[in-house]
Amino acid sequence: MFSxxxxxxxxxxxxxxLRHYDAIGLLRPAHVDPATGYRSYQxxxxxxxxxxxxxxxxxxxxxxxxxxxxxxxxxxxLHGMVRLRRAQIEEQxxxxxxxxxxxEARLRTIEREGHMxxxxxxxxxxxxxxxxxxxxxxxxxxxxxxxxxxxxxxxxLMKRLHEAGIKIxxxxxxxxxxxxxxxxxxxxxxxxGVSEGADVDFLNLPGIETAATIIHTGSMENVGPTMQAxxxxxxxxxxxxxxxxxxxxxHCPDNRDEWVTELQIEVT
Numbered sequence: 430m431f432s433x434x435x436x437x438x439x440x441x442x443x444x445x446x447l448r449h450y451d452a453i454g455l456l457r458p459a460h461v462d463p464a465t466g467y468r469s470y471q472x473x474x475x476x477x478x479x480x481x482x483x484x485x486x487x488x489x490x491x492x493x494x495x496x497x498x499x500x501x502x503x504x505x506x507l508h509g510m511v512r513l514r515r516a517q518i519e520e521q522x523x524x525x526x527x528x529x530x531x532x533e534a535r536l537r538t539i540e541r542e543g544h545m546x547x548x549x550x551x552x553x554x555x556x557x558x559x560x561x562x563x564x565x566x567x568x569x570x571x572x573x574x575x576x577x578x579x580x581x582x583x584x585x586l587m588k589r590l591h592e593a594g595i596k597i598x599x600x601x602x603x604x605x606x607x608x609x610x611x612x613x614x615x616x617x618x619x620x621x622g623v624s625e626g627a628d629v630d631f632l633n634l635p636g637i638e639t640a641a642t643i644i645h646t647g648s649m650e651n652v653g654p655t656m657q658a659x660x661x662x663x664x665x666x667x668x669x670x671x672x673x674x675x676x677x678x679x680h681c682p683d684n685r686d687e688w689v690t691e692l693q694i695e696v697t
Contacts (some may be wrong), residue, residue, distance in 0.1 A: 436470035440478045455495050487514045507690040530650055555637035561629045563617035582617035593627035601678035640693045648685040668696040
């Protein structure tokens with residue numbers, strides 16, 4: 430038998446924690462001296478303590494821990510719970526990092542206010558395109574919502590075209606359409622020279638008579654300053670933006686910092 434202090438040291442927990450576990454019936458001492466109230470524990474109880482701490486640290490409440498232990502959870506089931514929790518934590522970390530990158534990109538946009546690259550805007554006519562595309566719905570225009578939709582769309586589009594033996598004849602062209610419910614329909618398209626042969630949508634994108642365009646270099650996560658420079662140029666030069674806008678991928682190596690994308694907004 431071990432005193433509560435010794436048992437706490439062996440189990441790598443605090444005495445206060447053991448007293449709390451006793452109070453809520455989660456881990457009762459093996460013996461309580463009726464005269465002094467001193468608690469004593471057996472080495473075999475370390476097994477239950479290990480399970481309590483492991484399950485609690487997975488994010489479960491102590492009430493849930495008790496229910497899980499009452500079901501006599503096995504070691505393999507504990508490993509499964511750890512794997513599930515790891516996946517959840519990794520997903521949360523990924524989301525938090527994406528949100529942090531978004532904040533940093535927004536700060537860069539703020540820093541460049543008043544120093545926009547409006548001299549790089551070019552007015553031009555854009556020819557019609559024959560494209561193959563896949564589409565999906567995003568909650569908003571926020572990069573956190575668009576990215577997880579458009580990236581898998583392009584991966585799947587390329588896969589289907591490759592499997593069908595369809596040759597891509599031009600750059601990728603993404604465009605977005607606002608929906609009545611506030612969501613955004615995301616279209617991931619590439620130029621092709623055929624009209625059928627794969628499980629994708631084939632269509633003709635209309636030409637743009639007058640497009641205000643600007644080149645963005647780098648990841649699309651950092652497109653804010655470039656996009657807003659284009660917006661300032663349109664307004665400062667007496668134009669009005671129409672609904673049609675596109676992102677044309679001119680160069681997309683593995684390193685996203687080397688991406689080259691032309692932003693196009695139809696103007697009048």
